[in-house]
Amino acid sequence: MTQYVGLDVSLKETKLHVLDEAGNRVWRGGCATDPAAIAAAVRRYAPTAVRIGLETGPLTTWLWTALTAEGLPMVCLDARHAKKALDMKVNKTDANDAEGLAHLGSRAAAPCWQRRCLAPAVSY
Numbered sequence: 001m002t003q004y005v006g007l008d009v010s011l012k013e014t015k016l017h018v019l020d021e022a023g024n025r026v027w028r029g030g031c032a033t034d035p036a037a038i039a040a041a042v043r044r045y046a047p048t049a050v051r052i053g054l055e056t057g058p059l060t061t062w063l064w065t066a067l068t069a070e071g072l073p074m075v076c077l078d079a080r081h082a083k084k085a086l087d088m089k090v091n092k093t094d095a096n097d098a099e100g101l102a103h104l105g106s107r108a109a110a111p112c113w114q115r116r117c118l119a120p121a122v123s124y
Contacts (some may be wrong), residue, residue, distance in 0.1 A: 005042055005052040006102030008095070009059050014038055017098035018046040028095060033059065035066030042072060053105030055079045075105045 002021040007014055014033045018026040027045040031037040042049055052072055054060060056079040068074050 001048055003046040003049045004102045004105050005046045005049050006098040007054045008098040015095045015098040016041055017102045019102045039070045051075045051105040053077050053101040077104055
């Protein structure tokens with residue numbers, strides 16, 4: 001079964017939303033904003049995830065790099081573009097944003113909503 005995950009990231013907590021291929025909710029919850037905690041939650045609740053949507057933001061480079069290194073199929077979505085789609089929701093919460101990002105990352109979404117962007121490279 002194909003699954004899609006949306007991550008709504010804040011400094012302390014990340015909200016996760018898992019959808020199946022039909023767009024139905026499989027799981028909704030949260031975990032600490034830490035790559036290991038996010039990877040563990042995704043592996044537990046979405047073992048067959050094909051896309052994990054993440055908005056651009058201050059923590060994107062760190063999370064993108066760490067989660068991609070864990071072998072997770074990350075999709076980086078432009079925050080300004082995603083915001084316009086997410087603002088259409090009547091009840092705007094972090095959990096609903098995670099759901100919206102999962103829908104945007106799914107192939108069920110219209111191609112015009114799948115504006116992906118590249119996460120910046122990490123240089124030390």
